[in-house]
Amino acid sequence: MKPGGEQEVGQAAAGGDDPWKECVEVAVQLALRAGQIIRKALTEEKQVSTKTSAADLVTETDHFVENLIVSALKEKFPSHRFIAEEATAAGSKCILNDSPTWIIDPVDGTCNFVHRFPTVAVSIGFAVNQELEFGVIYHCTEERLYTGRRGQGAYCNDKRLQVSKVTDISKALILTEIGPKRDPETLKLFLSNMERLLKAQAHGVRVIGSSTLALCHLASGAADAYYQFGLHCWDLAAATVIIREAGGVVIDTSGGPLDLMSCRVVAAGTQEMATFIAQEIQTIHYRRDDEN
Numbered sequence: 001m002k003p004g005g006e007q008e009v010g011q012a013a014a015g016g017d018d019p020w021k022e023c024v025e026v027a028v029q030l031a032l033r034a035g036q037i038i039r040k041a042l043t044e045e046k047q048v049s050t051k052t053s054a055a056d057l058v059t060e061t062d063h064f065v066e067n068l069i070v071s072a073l074k075e076k077f078p079s080h081r082f083i084a085e086e087a088t089a090a091g092s093k094c095i096l097n098d099s100p101t102w103i104i105d106p107v108d109g110t111c112n113f114v115h116r117f118p119t120v121a122v123s124i125g126f127a128v129n130q131e132l133e134f135g136v137i138y139h140c141t142e143e144r145l146y147t148g149r150r151g152q153g154a155y156c157n158d159k160r161l162q163v164s165k166v167t168d169i170s171k172a173l174i175l176t177e178i179g180p181k182r183d184p185e186t187l188k189l190f191l192s193n194m195e196r197l198l199k200a201q202a203h204g205v206r207v208i209g210s211s212t213l214a215l216c217h218l219a220s221g222a223a224d225a226y227y228q229f230g231l232h233c234w235d236l237a238a239a240t241v242i243i244r245e246a247g248g249v250v251i252d253t254s255g256g257p258l259d260l261m262s263c264r265v266v267a268a269g270t271q272e273m274a275t276f277i278a279q280e281i282q283t284i285h286y287r288r289d290d291e292n
Contacts (some may be wrong), residue, residue, distance in 0.1 A: 020126065023100075024134050024149065026076055027124045031138040031145070034065045034122040038107055038140040048114050051089050056180040057110045062086050065106035065122065073102055085234045094233065094289040096260065098129045103237035108137075109210030118142075123212045125237025132260075135238025137212050146216045148242035154219055161246035163269035164221040169276055170201040172224035175214040177207055179230025179284065186284055193227070193281040200280065215239035218267055219246040225268035227253065227277050229284035233260045243267050249274045253283060261290040 041061045048059050066086045073080065077100070084104040088094045096103075103125040107113055113120045118141035125135045137146040146161070148154035154161040166172050174197055178190055194205045206223070208214050211231045217223045219242045237260065240250045249271050251257065253264045255278040263286040268274035 020128075020133055020149075023077065023126055024136070024147070026073065027102075027126065027134070027136045028145065028147065030069050030072055031122050031124055031136045034069060034106065035138045035140040035143070037061065037065055037068070038113070038120060038122065042113060042116055042118065042120065042141065046114055051180075053180045053182060055111065055178075055182055057114055058086065058089070059107070059110060059114060061113070062107045062110060066104060069104055069106060069122075069124065070102075083233060085232065088232075088234075088289070094261070096127060096130055096233070096290070101127045103127065103234050105212065105232075105234040108212040108235060112209040117209060119208050119210045119213055121210055121212045121216075123234065123238045125234070125239075125241065127237065132237060132241045135241035137216055137238050137242065139213055139216070144216075146219065146238075146242050148219075148238075148245040150241060150245070152245065154242045154245035156216070156220060161219045161242065162221055163219060163243065163246045163248040164224050165269055166224040167270045167272040169197065169273070171203065172273060173203050173222075174205045174277070175208065175217060175223045175226045176205060177209070177211050177214065177228045177231065179228065179286070181230060181284070181286070189282050189284045193284075196280050196282075197277070200276075211235040212239050215243060215267060218269065219243045219248060221246075221269070225266070225273050225277055227266045227281055229253065229264045230286045231265065232263060233289050236260060236265055240267075251275075251278065253278055253281060255279065261288050263287070263289060 046059045081099045081101040105123040109120040120140050123137045134149040250267045266274050266278045
């Protein structure tokens with residue numbers, strides 16, 4: 001699907017009852033609109049403040065874009081529920097139940113955004129009955145629109161996405177992110193996990209500053225695995241659908257099923273790769289999203 005929205009997202013099956021078709025179309029248009037705002041704001045002066053740590057940044061653009069997306073969705077779908085990053089930071093409860101629920105990260109890669117580093121995205125996920133139905137992620141500066149719908153495939157603009165099928169760590173490029181905690185013990189574990197994978201002869205470990213776009217690189221086959229402690233449900237929701245629909249695996253760092261609220265993940269193109277990484281890395285403890 002092209003960013004202008006000319007083609008139907010995920011090439012949904014013609015005809016038949018599609019209860020979430022309108023939701024997908026609205027999400028795409030809002031992501032594109034938010035992306036325009038973020039792209040313009042990227043080069044402008046910003047008002048920056050911190051949340052949980054000195055490295056956990058927020059700007060007026062984060063708030064503006066979140067309000068834009070949530071208000072538009074509430075007007076269109078008044079019975080739906082919302083989990084959004086900045087509202088949660090301000091004290092809203094992060095609860096996922098059976099109701100149709102939008103899970104929103106208005107500016108993923110805020111630190112990048114503050115420094116005018118162009119790896120920045122808007123992410124909109126959607127769940128019903130606690131099952132992820134679709135995800136929309138827009139790379140604001142490269143104008144790449146990633147979409148995935150449960151059972152209907154994943155796309156970047158009009159190109160079908162397919163994960164890599166690498167199973168051997170010695171042939172793998174791994175992505176990760178540091179997370180907001182920077183105390184000595186956390187940093188020691190973070191660096192130790194990288195060292196473990198490099199000692200296992202991984203080709204490399206990369207940190208790009210945007211969880212959602214790193215996960216989209218995985219979905220597109222440009223990387224073979226991703227792991228992180230300290231990301232949130234709004235970082236994972238949309239990307240999880242996209243990766244699974246591209247043929248990939250998204251699991252908990254314990255090796256069990258993904259828990260969207262656990263603030264930890266391993267994703268890979270193959271089950272073998274995901275399992276290997278889950279077994280290698282040491283746990284960095286973060287509070288669950290639904291405990292806030």
